[in-house]
Amino acid sequence: MSLPRIAVDAMGGDEGVRVMVEGAALARRRHDQFKFLLVGDEARIRQALENHPNLRAASEILHAPDVVSGDEKPTQALRRSKTTSMGLAVDAVKQGLAGAAVSAGNTGALMAMSKLALRTMPGIDRPALAALLPTLGEHDLVMLDLGANTDCDARNLVQFAIMGAAYSRIVNGLESPRVRLLNIGTEETKGTGDLQDAAALLKRADGQLAFTFDGFTEADKLSRGDVDVVVTDGFSGNIALKAMEGAARFVADLLRRSFSSSLRSKFGFLISRPATELLKHHLDPNNHNGAVFLGLNGVVVKSHGSASALGVAHAVAVAARLLEENLTERIAADLARVGEEAIRTSGRTNGKAAVNPEVAPAAEKRA
Amino acid sequence: MSLPRIAVDAMGGDEGVRVMVEGAALARRRHDQFKFLLVGDEARIRQALENHPNLRAASEILHAPDVVSGDEKPTQALRRSKTTSMGLAVDAVKQGLAGAAVSAGNTGALMAMSKLALRTMPGIDRPALAALLPTLGEHDLVMLDLGANTDCDARNLVQFAIMGAAYSRIVNGLESPRVRLLNIGTEETKGTGDLQDAAALLKRADGQLAFTFDGFTEADKLSRGDVDVVVTDGFSGNIALKAMEGAARFVADLLRRSFSSSLRSKFGFLISRPATELLKHHLDPNNHNGAVFLGLNGVVVKSHGSASALGVAHAVAVAARLLEENLTERIAADLARVGEEAIRTSGRTNGKAAVNPEVAPAAEKRA
Numbered sequence: 001m002s003l004p005r006i007a008v009d010a011m012g013g014d015e016g017v018r019v020m021v022e023g024a025a026l027a028r029r030r031h032d033q034f035k036f037l038l039v040g041d042e043a044r045i046r047q048a049l050e051n052h053p054n055l056r057a058a059s060e061i062l063h064a065p066d067v068v069s070g071d072e073k074p075t076q077a078l079r080r081s082k083t084t085s086m087g088l089a090v091d092a093v094k095q096g097l098a099g100a101a102v103s104a105g106n107t108g109a110l111m112a113m114s115k116l117a118l119r120t121m122p123g124i125d126r127p128a129l130a131a132l133l134p135t136l137g138e139h140d141l142v143m144l145d146l147g148a149n150t151d152c153d154a155r156n157l158v159q160f161a162i163m164g165a166a167y168s169r170i171v172n173g174l175e176s177p178r179v180r181l182l183n184i185g186t187e188e189t190k191g192t193g194d195l196q197d198a199a200a201l202l203k204r205a206d207g208q209l210a211f212t213f214d215g216f217t218e219a220d221k222l223s224r225g226d227v228d229v230v231v232t233d234g235f236s237g238n239i240a241l242k243a244m245e246g247a248a249r250f251v252a253d254l255l256r257r258s259f260s261s262s263l264r265s266k267f268g269f270l271i272s273r274p275a276t277e278l279l280k281h282h283l284d285p286n287n288h289n290g291a292v293f294l295g296l297n298g299v300v301v302k303s304h305g306s307a308s309a310l311g312v313a314h315a316v317a318v319a320a321r322l323l324e325e326n327l328t329e330r331i332a333a334d335l336a337r338v339g340e341e342a343i344r345t346s347g348r349t350n351g352k353a354a355v356n357p358e359v360a361p362a363a364e365k366r367a
Numbered sequence: 368m369s370l371p372r373i374a375v376d377a378m379g380g381d382e383g384v385r386v387m388v389e390g391a392a393l394a395r396r397r398h399d400q401f402k403f404l405l406v407g408d409e410a411r412i413r414q415a416l417e418n419h420p421n422l423r424a425a426s427e428i429l430h431a432p433d434v435v436s437g438d439e440k441p442t443q444a445l446r447r448s449k450t451t452s453m454g455l456a457v458d459a460v461k462q463g464l465a466g467a468a469v470s471a472g473n474t475g476a477l478m479a480m481s482k483l484a485l486r487t488m489p490g491i492d493r494p495a496l497a498a499l500l501p502t503l504g505e506h507d508l509v510m511l512d513l514g515a516n517t518d519c520d521a522r523n524l525v526q527f528a529i530m531g532a533a534y535s536r537i538v539n540g541l542e543s544p545r546v547r548l549l550n551i552g553t554e555e556t557k558g559t560g561d562l563q564d565a566a567a568l569l570k571r572a573d574g575q576l577a578f579t580f581d582g583f584t585e586a587d588k589l590s591r592g593d594v595d596v597v598v599t600d601g602f603s604g605n606i607a608l609k610a611m612e613g614a615a616r617f618v619a620d621l622l623r624r625s626f627s628s629s630l631r632s633k634f635g636f637l638i639s640r641p642a643t644e645l646l647k648h649h650l651d652p653n654n655h656n657g658a659v660f661l662g663l664n665g666v667v668v669k670s671h672g673s674a675s676a677l678g679v680a681h682a683v684a685v686a687a688r689l690l691e692e693n694l695t696e697r698i699a700a701d702l703a704r705v706g707e708e709a710i711r712t713s714g715r716t717n718g719k720a721a722v723n724p725e726v727a728p729a730a731e732k733r734a
Contacts, residue, residue, distance in 0.1 A: 073556065136620055147551055150559060184514055184605040189440070192517060192602070219606045220613030235559070238551040239586045239603050240610040246587030247614035253503055255622070 003033055004099025005060075006319050007092040010040035010048075011067040011085040012105025013312075014305050017044045020104065023303075023312020024059070025052035027320075030313065034320060037098045040064050040085040062097075064088045068109045070305065077109035078116060086110060090117045093298040100299035100319040102290075104312065110302055111148050111293065118298040121328065123335040126152075127295035128160045129234070129302065130167055131241065132288050137225015139172040145234040146241050146291060152233035154197035157181065161202060162334050163294040164229040165211035170325040171318070176212050177228035182236060183216035190216065198231075210334045219243070245285070286311030290318035294331065299323055370400055371466025372427075373686050374459040377407035377415075378434040378452040379472030380679075381672050384411045387471065390670075390679020391426070392419035394687075397680065399425075401687060404465045407431050407452040429464075431455045435476045437672065444476035445483060453477060457484045460665040467666035467686040469657075471679065477669055478515050478660060485665040488695065490702040493519075494662035495527045496601070496669065497534055498608065499655050504592015506539040512601040513608050513658060519600035521564035524548065528569060529701050530661040531596040532578035537692040538685070543579050544595035549603060550583035557583065565598075577701045586610070612652070653678030657685035661698065666690055 010020045017040060028034050035058045038045050042063040049056040064085040068077045081087030086105045092098040094117045103110050111129070120127055130144035144164045149156060161179050168177040181199055183191040188199070195216070202213040217227055219240050232240065285304060289311035293300045299322045303315035377387045384407060395401050402425045405412050409430040416423040431452040435444045448454035453472045459465040461484045470477050478496070487494055497511035511531045516523065528546050535544040548566055550558040555566070562583070569580040584594055586607050599607065656678035658669040666689045670682035 071554070134617075136617065150551070182606065184517070184602055184609075187438070219609035220616070222610070223613055223617035235551055236603060236606050239549065239599075240606050242551075242586035243589070243607040243610035244614040244617075246590055247611040248618050249587070250501075250503065250590035250611075251615050251618040257503075 003035070003320060004323055005035035005037050005097075006316060006323075007037040007039055007062075007089040007098035007101040008316070009085045009089040009101065009103035009105055010038045010045050011064070012103045012305075013303065013307065014070075014104075017041070017048050019307070019309050020312055021045065021048040021052060021055065022309035023307070024316060025055040026309050026313035027316035028052075028055050028058055031317070031320065034058060034316070036060070037062055037089075037092055039089040039092065040067070062088055062092065068105050070106055072106055072109060074106075074108040074112035077106065078112050081113055081117070087113050087117075090114050090300065093300070094118055099323045100301065102301045102303055102312075102315050102319050104303035104305055104307060104315075107147065107302055110300065114293050114296055114298075114300045118296040118300070120295050121297055121332060121335075123332070124159050124163070124295035126156055126159075127293045128156075128163060129291050130164055130294050131291040132171065133222065133241075133244070134288060135223045135225040139168075139174065139225070139228060140288065141222060141225075141227065142168040142171070142177075142229045143222070143237060143241065144229075144231060144294065145237050147234045147238035148293070149234040151235070152194065154194045154201060157194065157198035157231055157233070158201050158205075159295065159335075160231045161198075161211070161213070161229065162209075162338060163331050164231055165209070166327065166331045166334050167292065167294060167322075168228045169210065170327060170330065171321060172228065174228055176210065178214050178226070179211045179229040179231065180214050180217035180227045182219060182230050182232035182240065184218065186216045186218065194233075205338050208338045210337060286314060288314070290315030292318065292322065292327075294327075297328060299327060370402070370687060371690055372402035372404050372464075373683060373690075374404040374406055374429075374456040374465035374468040375683070376452045376456040376468065376470035376472055377405045377412050378431070379470045379672075380670065380674065381437075381471075384408070384415050386674070386676050387679055388412065388415040388419060388422065389676035390674070391683060392422040393676050393680035394683035395419075395422045395425055398684070398687065401425060401683070403427070404429055404456075404459055406456040406459065407434070429455055429459065435472050437473055439473055439476060441473075441475040441479035444473065445479050448480055448484070454480055454484075457481050457667065460667070461485055466690045467668065469668045469670055469679075469682050469686050471670035471672050471674060471682075474514065474669055477667065481660055481663055481665075481667045485663040485667070487662050488664055488699060488702075490699070491526050491530070491662040493523055493526075494660045495523075495530060496658050497531055497661050498658040499538065500589065500608075500611070501655060502590045502592040506535075506541065506592070506595060507655065508589060508592075508594065509535040509538070509544075509596045510589070510604060510608065511596075511598060511661065512604050514601045514605035515660070516601040518602070519561065521561045521568060524561065524565035524598055524600070525568050525572075526662070526702075528565075528578070528580070528596065528598045529576075529705060530698050531598055532576070533694065533698045533701050534659065534661060534689075535595045536577070537694060537697065538688060539595065541595055543577065545581050545593070546578045546596040546598065547581045547584035547594045549586060549597050549599035549607065551585065553583045553585065561600075572705050575705045577704060653681060655681070657682030659685065659689065659694075661694075664695060666694060 010017050039062045066083040068084045068086045089101040090113045093101050128145035129148040132140040142164045165177045289307045291302045301319040377384050406429045433450040435451045435453045456468040457480045460468050495512035496515040499507040509531045532544045656674045660667045668686040
């Protein structure tokens with residue numbers, strides 16, 4: 001099967017063209033069927049390609065005079081869709097010049113441009129940003145939304161569950177992923193009205209779902225490997241993801257500090273190097289790089305701004321995998337299977353007014 | 368100075384009376400001015416006290432025939448305030464029989480009972496649950512709210528900031544703690560309207576505050592030691608706290624796994640035992656046990672349900688410290704200093720309608 005080529009925003013990310021081109025080259029070395037459209041400053045891309053003849057042979061360059069900056073507001077960036085490397089990479093997907101786009105630039109701008117150019121799929125109100133997180137189990141965890149939507153209603157959450165499960169089935173090869181909603185407790189009465197409504201809808205749709213809905217989960221149980229997809233609004237998801245990143249870094253810092261606190265510990269550390277290397281490998285975000293915007297008419301992958309070439313290669317591989325497995329068609333099929341009705345129902349019970357009236361006003365909603 | 372005695376709910380927590388009494392005994396061994404009112408099943412408390420003559424000499428027992436269960440709804444528990452160990456421990460503070468209450472029972476029930484019996488302080492609309500978290504810096508971080516209030520408006524957040532700063536000044540001895548609001552980005556346009564309003568209010572009140580307001584922070588920056596108080600709504604706070612706990616446990620589990628993966632690693636681990644013990648000590652939640660309900664007319668401390676005797680002793684010491692330093696009066700003084708007006712202002716701009724109209728509807732609010 002011939003894979004559509006992948007548009008790479010060569011200018012995004014903290015280190016820009018060098019790392020992006022190196023990452024694409026690494027991905028290409030691993031999968032020789034990959035083809036690329038490298039978007040950005042033509043001269044600089046040509047120069048970076050000099051060290052990568054293999055990639056050069058598999059790439060075309062699309063010149064873009066402009067770059068979206070890291071702190072640029074999405075509305076500003078949108079106005080420069082036709083001149084920036086990010087805008088043109090996304091547009092290449094829209095025009096059919098590429099099957100997927102990968103960018104390490106400004107997340108908000110990428111989201112806004114992708115939504116405007118590619119539009120959301122029929123049946124999906126809002127796209128969501130999904131990422132893979134390491135667990136103690138056999139599979140990575142799919143978590144969404146990670147910041148694309150600050151406020152989400154029950155209907156959005158149900159759609160996220162369907163999209164996240166489709167993603168998990170593709171990347172983890174699971175037949176019926178176990179899906180949970182992130183909440184501050186597992187009892188039915190916990191959390192916001194939207195969460196309770198979403199849970200009720202998913203429970204009701206159980207027979208038609210391409211996944212198993214297991215109710216609520218709390219944020220300290222995400223790494224245990226007993227849940228495959230965790231669904232949340234973008235605010236909480238962003239907070240949870242960053243809290244986990246920060247805590248992991250904190251523990252690693254403490255470890256480094258305590259190991260260097262005595263000669264004996266230093267020696268112990270050196271001896272156990274293979275173990276700590278294993279740990280480092282498992283926790284290295286580059287090995288989990290590549291967040292996906294789900295729910296668009298096209299595949300867009302966000303590489304972390306500080307990702308290494310290895311990380312970029314990983315993000316490119318994610319994009320290729322989603323193309324190969326027809327992510328968009330898969331989500332469309334899952335949506336059809338549940339039926340419009342099951343999701344539409346939430347339109348009626350949408351928002352805080354829908355909180356179960358049996359539940360006492362305030363005391364019951366506490367953690 | 369003679370310290371008012373501390374009411375201990377002797378029946379709460381996963382292990383109940385044995386651990387609670389052992390914890391109180393440990394606290395008493397460390398601080399011989401501590402006096403206790405032990406609330407619960409009299410016969411079982413008497414029995415547990417047999418091994419702790421020191422504690423017995425400093426304690427009175429208040430019999431309570433009932434216990435609040437871990438999964439009981441707060442509204443149900445409230446009805447049994449007059450017969451349960453938790454209810455009577457809180458009531459003892461109200462009646463002036465004790466200066467503070469410590470319980471390891473059901474958080475929601477403790478919150479509901481404390482709020483009903485002790486009422487919120489003048490100028491405070493809702494109490495908040497605050498805890499201390501370890502950092503790489505010199506001081507622990509104060510974080511609130513951790514689950515007492517699922518939804519919070521700008522006015523609540525400003526009040527939390529004032530209370531959290533007072534707490535930080537007491538437990539960390541800081542003159543002007545650095546306070547930040549938890550958000551999904553540090554730019555002014557990030558997050559919900561309530562967060563943006565709260566930031567604007569705090570910025571405006573800057574001269575009158577007993578702390579320094581430093582704007583927003585993200586959840587991956589909490590352990591670095593460059594912020595002393597982090598303010599958030601109870602939903603996000605609970606998610607962030609649990610995400611950090613889960614991630615720390617995940618890394619520790621991975622570490623254990625990788626260290627036991629080869630004989631060489633095992634040997635290295637043994638040699639570096641002092642380092643890993645130091646790490647364990649730093650991360651042990653028992654060394655940070657004791658979350659505080661701030662904003663009540665009285666001191667109530669929540670010990671973790673699974674805390675050891677050491678953890679309980681820590682929670683008791685927190686309660687004693689807050690009594691000694693007059694937490695309630697301190698918060699009242701800080702509120703007066705800012706002036707009613709500064710906080711009241713948020714009444715007008717409360718909620719989503721107050722989002723800066725210059726900010727574009729959706730794209731700007733993304734992470």
